[in-house]
Amino acid sequence: MMKFSFNVEDASQIFVGAFALAVPISFSEEAWRLGETLPTQNLLMLFSLSVLFLGLFTYQSVFQHNIKSRKFVFVSRIVIAYVMTALVVALVLFCLDKLPLLEDPWISFKRIIVISMPASMGAIVVDSFDKE
Secondary structure (H helix, E strand, C coil): CCCCCCCCHHHHHHHHHHHHHHHHHHHCCHHHHHHCCHHHHHHHHHHHHHHHHHHHHHHHHHHHCCCCCCCCHHHHHHHHHHHHHHHHHHHHHCCCCCCCCCCCCHHHHHHHHHHHHHHHHHHHHHCCCCCC
């Protein structure tokens, strides 16, 4: 039986990959405005695409089509990568004073989702450098 293998190196790779794409996009006023104006349905589609592409890339590259006995590890890897990416995006937006958590949490959430889509791909690509 395979054990869940996720360590500090994996976490640091995800943080670096997410940060690499979160920073330039977070500085974009277009991303801030998109986070303000994007309808909920489109936001859900964007989130779904993020998770779908994370899953596809993880399946193809990180796990190399071998998830039969590691389904929990596979799903966990996707969830962890997305959550860590969202945290990185939130931190960057907070540093830029573009995360109005107390004033408008819904806008904050939407901005995080918008910027997390490309940032999550950066996170999983860098994570794939060290195969499972």
